[in-house]
Amino acid sequence: MRLLLVEDDAALSESLAEQLRAAAYAVDAVRDGAEAEFMGGSEPYDVVVLDLGLPGKPGLEVLKAWRAAGITTPVLILTARGAWHEKVEGFRSGADDYLAKPFHVEELQARLQALIRRAHGAPAGQTLEAGQLVLDEERQTAHMGEHEWKLTGTEYRLLRYFMLHPGRVLSTSHLLEHVYDYDSEKESNVIEVYIARLRRKFGKGCILTRRGQGYVFDPEGLCTP
Amino acid sequence: MHSLSQRLLLSLGLSLVLVFAVMAFLVSEQVGHLMERMVVSRIEHDSEELLAAMDVDASGHIDMTDAHIPSIYRRPFSGHYFVVRDAGQTIRSRSLWDEVLPAQPPGVALNVAGPMQQRLLVWSADFHVRGHTVRLEIGENVTELHRMADTFKWSLLMLSGLALLMLLALQFAVVRYSLRPLSRLRADIDRLERGEIEHLEQPGLQEIAPLVDGFNQLLLVLGQRLARSRQSLGNLAHALKTPLTRIMQLIERRAGTAADRRRAVLEQLGLIQQRIDQELGRARMAGRGPGGSWADPRHDLDDLVDGLQAIHDGRVRIDLDMRVSWVAADREDMLELIGNLLENACKWGRTAVRCTLRPKADEGLELIVEDDGPGMSDEEAAQAFERGTRLDEQVPGHGLGLAIVHDLVESYGGDVALARSPDLGGLSVRVTLSVRVTAAD
Numbered sequence: 216m217r218l219l220l221v222e223d224d225a226a227l228s229e230s231l232a233e234q235l236r237a238a239a240y241a242v243d244a245v246r247d248g249a250e251a252e253f254m255g256g257s258e259p260y261d262v263v264v265l266d267l268g269l270p271g272k273p274g275l276e277v278l279k280a281w282r283a284a285g286i287t288t289p290v291l292i293l294t295a296r297g298a299w300h301e302k303v304e305g306f307r308s309g310a311d312d313y314l315a316k317p318f319h320v321e322e323l324q325a326r327l328q329a330l331i332r333r334a335h336g337a338p339a340g341q342t343l344e345a346g347q348l349v350l351d352e353e354r355q356t357a358h359m360g361e362h363e364w365k366l367t368g369t370e371y372r373l374l375r376y377f378m379l380h381p382g383r384v385l386s387t388s389h390l391l392e393h394v395y396d397y398d399s400e401k402e403s404n405v406i407e408v409y410i411a412r413l414r415r416k417f418g419k420g421c422i423l424t425r426r427g428q429g430y431v432f433d434p435e436g437l438c439t440p
Numbered sequence: 441m442h443s444l445s446q447r448l449l450l451s452l453g454l455s456l457v458l459v460f461a462v463m464a465f466l467v468s469e470q471v472g473h474l475m476e477r478m479v480v481s482r483i484e485h486d487s488e489e490l491l492a493a494m495d496v497d498a499s500g501h502i503d504m505t506d507a508h509i510p511s512i513y514r515r516p517f518s519g520h521y522f523v524v525r526d527a528g529q530t531i532r533s534r535s536l537w538d539e540v541l542p543a544q545p546p547g548v549a550l551n552v553a554g555p556m557q558q559r560l561l562v563w564s565a566d567f568h569v570r571g572h573t574v575r576l577e578i579g580e581n582v583t584e585l586h587r588m589a590d591t592f593k594w595s596l597l598m599l600s601g602l603a604l605l606m607l608l609a610l611q612f613a614v615v616r617y618s619l620r621p622l623s624r625l626r627a628d629i630d631r632l633e634r635g636e637i638e639h640l641e642q643p644g645l646q647e648i649a650p651l652v653d654g655f656n657q658l659l660l661v662l663g664q665r666l667a668r669s670r671q672s673l674g675n676l677a678h679a680l681k682t683p684l685t686r687i688m689q690l691i692e693r694r695a696g697t698a699a700d701r702r703r704a705v706l707e708q709l710g711l712i713q714q715r716i717d718q719e720l721g722r723a724r725m726a727g728r729g730p731g732g733s734w735a736d737p738r739h740d741l742d743d744l745v746d747g748l749q750a751i752h753d754g755r756v757r758i759d760l761d762m763r764v765s766w767v768a769a770d771r772e773d774m775l776e777l778i779g780n781l782l783e784n785a786c787k788w789g790r791t792a793v794r795c796t797l798r799p800k801a802d803e804g805l806e807l808i809v810e811d812d813g814p815g816m817s818d819e820e821a822a823q824a825f826e827r828g829t830r831l832d833e834q835v836p837g838h839g840l841g842l843a844i845v846h847d848l849v850e851s852y853g854g855d856v857a858l859a860r861s862p863d864l865g866g867l868s869v870r871v872t873l874s875v876r877v878t879a880a881d
Contacts, residue, residue, distance in 0.1 A: 296720070296724075297717065298724060298772065298775075298776065299744075299772075299775040299776045299778075299779030299780070300771065300772045300775045300776070302744070302747070302779065303740055303743050303744050303747070303775055303779070305747075306743045306744065306746060306747030307743045310747070311750060311751075312750075312751050313747075317713055329753065333750070333753055
């Protein structure tokens with residue numbers, strides 16, 4: 216999941232980015248409103264965390280600009296004052312959720328997961344499921360019945376992205392963009408390597424190759440352990 | 441800047457001068473006319489006697505019997521003269537002595553030069569006497585009359601001027617007197633700024649009383665707000681010191697395991713956050729005061745409801761029943777009140793929340809937020825608003841919703857009551873505020 220973190224306080228931004236990366240988000244952190252507007256407009260983010268008090272351009276203006284440009288990425292706003300009129304302005308400008316500072320990172324992660332699922336039309340709940348396979352987002356593991364698989368960071372990110380988009384053709388470059396952050400070294404065969412690993416774990420039929428187009432995740436193709 | 445007293449004095453003064461000028465002009469004109477008509481009527485009377493004294497014989501020769509001519513026309517330069525003119529003959533009154541009056545056409549001529557530098561009014565008319573046309577011209581010395589009229593005009597002018605000056609002076613005094621409460625008020629405001637007085641005294645003037653009342657009301661509201669912020673700051677500082685001390689001790693003593701200390705510090709930090717939220721919430725309140733206006737509640741609440749429904753992922757449906765279109769209360773206060781109640785209801789409700797805003801039967805606003813959650817026992821309801829209790833602490837996040845609602849309602853002098861919702865079965869919070877509202881169509 217690509218996540219854009221817009222927060223001007225350096226210490227808070229670094230600490231949040233670190234914790235979100237640990238939760239398997241590919242995080243790009245920016246501290247300036249104008250830069251945020253550019254990044255949000257040019258990179259395919261899956262979710263945005265937006266602070267309202269920003270240098271360069273106020274957070275709400277950035278949000279309005281995105282929405283005016285037709286960018287529908289779910290946005291969670293951080294408000295320092297937690298006043299309701301601010302939240303109403305946020306909703307009006309196109310925010311999908313809000314969180315008042317100070318907050319616990321666990322609360323932020325729960326809200327982000329809920330936002331991403333909502334954006335993908337997945338049912339609300341604590342876990343992400345596809346067919347028999349259940350993804351534990353807290354422990355970054357996958358289950359099927361009693362069996363549990365441990366996953367590396369990239370495996371987890373890739374599997375989560377597939378499980379959120381079952382049945383959709385996803386190209387290698389698309390997967391690269393959503394699994395790695397802006398500054399990562401991206402080599403095209405890295406996706407193939409990880410897909411091979413996932414296939415070894417969950418069966419050849421769960422990720423189909425469409426030649427020249429990309430890959431399709433098929434929950435029916437999961438093999439039982 | 442205009443001066444009220446200058447404006448009053450100028451307009452009143454100008455109108456007085458105008459009235460007096462017109463009056464003086466009309467009176468002096470009338471005096472001239474009156475004099476002229478008096479003289480003309482006397483001359484007409486004399487003309488009858490002179491005609492009676494006239495005799496014309498068969499050859500057309502005019503003869504005048506002296507005895508019948510009024511004696512005043514016989515005394516030299518008496519100021520009363522006549523001339524009778526015929527085709528070939530001119531008879532002059534003896535009073536003219538050797539002088540002649542210039543011939544006059546029929547009518548009245550004013551200001552004709554007469555003998556001995558006299559100014560004459562000359563009346564002239566044609567008569568038919570035994571078949572002959574005779575012109576009779578009678579002149580009267582009006583020098584003296586003119587002088588008298590002039591004297592009269594002058595004294596009139598002098599008297600008018602004097603009266604005008606006196607009236608202007610009176611007016612000046614009246615204006616100064618009437619405006620004195622204003623200068624007193626200005627002095628009072630100076631004293632207020634210096635802190636010598638707390639509020640303005642009524643100057644006992646009907647026109648200014650509402651102004652002073654409004655000013656005093658504003659002072660009161662500002663004073664209350666100041667007192668509230670001061671109290672909030674004081675409370676906050678006081679409330680923060682206890683948990684801060686505990687944290688310092690926890691760090692210095694290093695008692696227990698690191699995990700225990702971490703948990704204890706987090707607990708104290710949570711307490712600090714709660715206090716800050718509570719006091720900030722209170723300090724942010726505008727409270728009941730002049731100027732509050734929530735212009736488009738429908739628009740705001742629609743957005744709020746959409747946002748909340750989306751956040752709860754369609755689990756709860758919020759039914760908004762809006763029957764007011766304008767509320768005379770601070771918008772931010774109202775959003776804080778309704779936002780907290782709705783968030784609370786969404787947290788506890790299972791599937792349905794209803795929010796009703798309507799005018800109260802007598803004046804005021806009634807707000808009801810209900811849900812289909814578990815509701816509250818009577819005991820819980822009784823404790824709900826007590827300081828420091830956290831009924832909703834099972835659901836993490838915002839423990840202060842109801843406390844802020846309580847403070848807000850209090851600052852508006854309103855009422856809040858908890859009950860079981862008759863329709864939905866969960867908690868029903870009913871808030872009544874005595875603020876003006878406009879009912880929606």
